[in-house]
Amino acid sequence: MPRITFVAADGSTTEATGDVGQSVMSVAVNAGIEVILAECGGACACGTCHCYVEPGWLQRLAPPSDSEAAMIECVIDPRPESRLTCQLRLSDELDGLVLHLPAAQY
């Protein structure tokens, strides 16, 4: 079970594990991460599951689809390391992934 560390905007961390194939959004929701709102339930339609990928991990992720890239342009404070957690699938290679959470999604 790959392990993910979520780093909140205030620096506090939450560790969580999930199953291979599960979306990172669903791991975050199960871990009770409040700022992952995921209002569209993972359809890449709302942009409220946004996070920043820790430098070093970004290249190890499959690149975003057009649709994810378009949604990211519209989140608060988009950065080159922005991703939507509902579009990231857990794999064994992602064991140890570190994600930084925004302070808010609106």
Next chain:
Amino acid sequence: MAMHVAIVGSGQAGLQVALSLRELGHAGGVTLVGNEAHLPYHRPPMSKRGLAEPIGADELAIRTRDFIAQRTIALRLGVEVAGIDRQAQRLRLGEGERLDYDRLVLATGSVPRRLQLAGAHLPNVVSLKDYADLVRLRGLLAETRRAVLIGGGFVGLELAGSLTRAGVAVTVLEAAPRLLARAASADLSAYLETAHRARGVDLRCGVSIASIAGEARATAVLLSSGEALPADLVIVGVGADANDQLARSAGLATDRGILVDAAGRTSDPAIFAAGDCTRFDHPLYGPALRLESVNNALEQARAVAAGIAGQPAPDATIPWFWSDQFDLKIQLAGIASPLDRIETVHGEGDFVRHFVRDGVLRAVEAVNAPRAFMQARRRMAGEMASLNHMKEPA
């Protein structure tokens, strides 16, 4: 004053009212009563991924049980609210139990319309509204080679995609002359009709259905023309009505939906309502508007929480909606009207239309054009903000 807020309906809107109340610092009790046994869950994935993937109710849950409990929200799941005593500010629950409230929120959603047709009661004639329906539908799928979908709405068209991909031969029957006649422009309807046919759906508009044939199970759908369409599964998606029955019995103002103001207040100052069960006035899209969307449920829920917490109602926003059908990612914002001038945006995705009136972008419809859609949405949000600003007293 520590007020007790009771919320009826543990869906998208009901849960969001509870969570927003806590975010706003509401100190009194919050009780969320819902007649479904599951934690509040996302409905949209059911018609999109729900047939191909065996998603469980827990995976659809919007928040975990712990998350909700940590915010001291009392969950009463599997409990039906039978009536409201407004004088005593008290709910009547099933089994004769009572629940007092200082503020009440109705978030009872919508009820699928039933077909008044012979055979509509047969066991392989289903609708998709609740998780229980999804379980029933999945159970029927194993024996299904041919499905007839009655009604060409968004959920029906999503299911047409999911079923076709599962190897089922799909026929969609729409009574109106075109698909999505109330929810989409004629251009988008025409685009989707072509797209569904190209992907193997036998799509027929303007048809009238005589009955569903079969003894123990439905075996065919009979058209008024005399044609019989064989089916192992019949899915009915002919729209839904606001579930305003509790409100009506309690004598609140309703008109095919609970009438609410911008703060979600009903005609009783102690009672609010949010989501699919309401009707409200929108400054751009007209009086007595009723929407069935996640976005609207959440916006109204936040407005209700603000109203209960004594804060000003948030400004009106642009409604938006999405639908995934086959490989088609459909996105809508605003509401197109025949009074608008239509502008076709070329070179962006598969389909983009702007709906403009008096120089104002009032709606956008897009298929596989996420960037153009988001640009239009942002422009509309900006225009809406200046409209809200103009209305503010100097």
